[in-house]
Amino acid sequence: MTLLHPASGKVRVKxxxxxxxxxxxxxxxxxxxxILKTLPxxxxxxxxxxxxxxxxxxxxxxxxxxxxxxxxxPLRLLLIWDxxxxxxxxxxxxxxxxxxxxxxxxxxxxxxxxxxESIQRIIVRRALDGQxxxxxxxxxxxxxxxxxxxxxxxxxxxxxxxxxxxxxxxxERRHALGGSGACTRKPVRFRQTTLAKWQRAGQxxx
Numbered sequence: 001m002t003l004l005h006p007a008s009g010k011v012r013v014k015x016x017x018x019x020x021x022x023x024x025x026x027x028x029x030x031x032x033x034x035i036l037k038t039l040p041x042x043x044x045x046x047x048x049x050x051x052x053x054x055x056x057x058x059x060x061x062x063x064x065x066x067x068x069x070x071x072x073x074p075l076r077l078l079l080i081w082d083x084x085x086x087x088x089x090x091x092x093x094x095x096x097x098x099x100x101x102x103x104x105x106x107x108x109x110x111x112x113x114x115x116x117e118s119i120q121r122i123i124v125r126r127a128l129d130g131q132x133x134x135x136x137x138x139x140x141x142x143x144x145x146x147x148x149x150x151x152x153x154x155x156x157x158x159x160x161x162x163x164x165x166x167x168x169x170x171x172e173r174r175h176a177l178g179g180s181g182a183c184t185r186k187p188v189r190f191r192q193t194t195l196a197k198w199q200r201a202g203q204x205x206x
Contacts, residue, residue, distance in 0.1 A: 001013065001023075001024060001027055001028075002116045002119065002120055003031055003032075003035075003116070004116045004119050004157070005035075006115050006157040006158070007156055009150075009154030009155045009156045009157055011123070011150060011151060012031050013123070013143065014144075015139070015140030015141075015143050016140075017136055019086075020086075021086050021089065021092075024086060025086075025089075028092070029095065032079070032096070032099065033099070036076060036077060042074040042076070045074075046074070048071075051074060052068070055068060055072055055075050055102060058102055058104065059104075066088070066093055068097055069094065069097045069098065073100045074100055075100055075102055076101065077099075077100060077101045077102070078101075078104060079096070079101055079103045079104070080103075080105075080113075080116075081103060081104075081105060081116075082105065082106055082111055082114060083105040083106060083107065083108055087103065115157045118157065119150075119157070122150075123146050123147055123150065124143065126146045126150075127139075127142040127143045128143075173185055175187045
């Protein structure tokens with residue numbers, strides 16, 4: 001089980017043998033409560049109408065909206081997670097709303113939008129590549145140890161970043177050929193047509 005804070009890169013993990021609601025929900029409540037304690041209290045008190053508008057602003061464009069509580073506290077935390085049935089139980093959602101937590105679910109087939117998936121791949125690769133664990137508890141110990149080591153020097157997760165800039169520059173250096181997947185690093189010279197000459201000279205009529 002994993003919770004990631006993208007801005008800092010710090011991760012909270014818990015190795016388990018099963019991830020039923022009876023296991024997941026208590027752990028989530030414990031960790032989220034601990035996270036809320038580290039956050040500053042809202043500096044500006046809003047009216048009930050303004051406060052609800054803040055909550056709703058984060059739900060614009062959603063096709064399915066869960067009913068919010070009639071009396072909402074200030075919004076303090078956004079929780080992004082997968083669109084799974086165990087994430088939609090009324091008791092868990094009502095608890096989150098009452099704590100000022102708004103859960104937002106990634107689209108079906110859009111788990112790549114959940115950065116926790118990325119940190120899980122990093123931790124698993126570092127813990128298990130080239131290793132031969134013999135028990136589930138050994139796997140859990142290794143994963144939690146790697147997560148602890150990661151938190152000593154975490155890497156923030158950002159949309160875009162340096163890699164995105166490098167990819168953009170690489171795309172700009174390539175020129176598509178005839179609408180195909182092939183490309184060239186030098187633009188193809190096109191022969192000027194009479195029509196193009198007329199267009200530049202302003203001599204085209206309709």
